[in-house]
Amino acid sequence: MTTVYDVTTWTVPGNPGATPYADIGLTINSIIADVKSQQTSQASKPGAVIYIPPGDYSLKTRVNVDISFLTIRGSGHGFTSLSIRYNAGNTSGWHEVNPGGSRIRVEKTDGNGDAFRVFRTGDPRLSSIIFENFCLDGVSFGSNQNSYLNGKTGIRFDSANDACRVEGVGMVYLEHGLVVKDTDALSVSGNFLAECGSCIELTGSGQASKVTDNLIGAGFVGFSIFAEGHMGLLVTGNNVFPRGRSSVHFKNSTRSAITANRFHAFYPGMVNFEGSCTENLVASNHFLRQMEPFDPLKPYNNGLDDLFGLVHVAGNSNTVTGNHFSYDVPAGSVNPPSQPPTMVLVASGNNNFIATNNTVASVPVRTVVLDAATAGTKVLDCGTSAEFQAHGSPHSFRATP
Numbered sequence: 001m002t003t004v005y006d007v008t009t010w011t012v013p014g015n016p017g018a019t020p021y022a023d024i025g026l027t028i029n030s031i032i033a034d035v036k037s038q039q040t041s042q043a044s045k046p047g048a049v050i051y052i053p054p055g056d057y058s059l060k061t062r063v064n065v066d067i068s069f070l071t072i073r074g075s076g077h078g079f080t081s082l083s084i085r086y087n088a089g090n091t092s093g094w095h096e097v098n099p100g101g102s103r104i105r106v107e108k109t110d111g112n113g114d115a116f117r118v119f120r121t122g123d124p125r126l127s128s129i130i131f132e133n134f135c136l137d138g139v140s141f142g143s144n145q146n147s148y149l150n151g152k153t154g155i156r157f158d159s160a161n162d163a164c165r166v167e168g169v170g171m172v173y174l175e176h177g178l179v180v181k182d183t184d185a186l187s188v189s190g191n192f193l194a195e196c197g198s199c200i201e202l203t204g205s206g207q208a209s210k211v212t213d214n215l216i217g218a219g220f221v222g223f224s225i226f227a228e229g230h231m232g233l234l235v236t237g238n239n240v241f242p243r244g245r246s247s248v249h250f251k252n253s254t255r256s257a258i259t260a261n262r263f264h265a266f267y268p269g270m271v272n273f274e275g276s277c278t279e280n281l282v283a284s285n286h287f288l289r290q291m292e293p294f295d296p297l298k299p300y301n302n303g304l305d306d307l308f309g310l311v312h313v314a315g316n317s318n319t320v321t322g323n324h325f326s327y328d329v330p331a332g333s334v335n336p337p338s339q340p341p342t343m344v345l346v347a348s349g350n351n352n353f354i355a356t357n358n359t360v361a362s363v364p365v366r367t368v369v370l371d372a373a374t375a376g377t378k379v380l381d382c383g384t385s386a387e388f389q390a391h392g393s394p395h396s397f398r399a400t401p
Helices: 020-038 082-087
Strands: 004-006 048-052 055-059 063-065 070-074 102-106 114-118 130-132 135-137 153-157 165-167 170-172 176-184 187-189 192-196 198-207 210-212 215-218 223-228 234-236 246-251 257-259 262-265 271-274 281-283 286-289 311-314 319-321 324-327 342-350 353-355 358-361 366-370 377-380 388-390 395-398
Touching: 020 048, 020 055, 020 063, 020 070, 176 192, 192 198, 198 215, 215 223, 246 262, 366 377, 388 395
Parallel strands: 004 048, 048 070, 055 102, 063 114, 070 130, 102 135, 114 153, 130 165, 135 170, 153 176, 165 187, 170 192, 176 198, 187 210, 192 215, 198 223, 210 234, 223 246, 234 257, 246 271, 257 281, 262 286, 271 311, 281 319, 286 324, 311 342, 319 353, 324 358, 342 366, 353 377, 366 388, 377 395
Antiparallel strands: none
């Protein structure tokens, strides 16, 4: 039984002239078919490893992963900035202009937007699928290289899954990097995902998963880290840089933690709770808010003003504590003009706890604002009484000594 494959030495049955350099999708689908033909016993399906050596590969055919225990592994995430290249003008003197490592160019010539689709019907759900240490390059955003739009997705988990991992992968110039639906015990760690419309989107529902130790930077059209319907999600140790419309966006998520991250953004709404988000912890993060310095992208933003809050809380019994906020925006760039920007806005919900957050700002700010749809909020040691604002809701407040 063969369990370790190399895409560069595999011969596609019936198509001996096919190479992974011309269409690695065709090659990998053929290898998966071989694994399925060899591993027919319900009691023994160990899976396989598919190795992608360093090189430039074109993906014209979507890879369909429908077996558990499959590892697709390369040797190098190969990220390099395409945004800098496309906005630089003459690059004839550069040492290199494209990503490297085990680089897969996502061509989308078969009518499918996904480079890899993980999907299976029936029971049990797919388990222990690993994507590791290769590069997915979306190549171009077309006539407007700053649009973040090309209809391409790097990896899409499209059915329920368990114990899957995406680690050490580089993604660049994809409209959607990683999309994972209905996941349990997912690990997204050590990746470099940047210059994509959205980088990580956890949709549907999920539990006991983690997004840790990644370098992430989405476009103004999408999310850096998005999680919907998740419980027990750990978002820790990430360095999230501009210019996603948020750094972390929770929708109807509960009992999850956003801790020890470094967030840098050009827009408000860096951590944004949507819907009913309950019993979540936002702690020990560093927030830096500045203005867009790059001329080609100065016209764009996420549509939110500075009253929305760097942290926007909606839901009950959340804790926001021990965070550092650096607000470094010129007074003339604050929107709306002449209004103090908000660091933490509790927009709705009961019994939220906001404590011991520190703010360093270039302009006068509101460190915490409570909207009228809140009740029972405790605000402790987050600024002076002049930096706190409550719109008639019952609350407890203690100013920083």
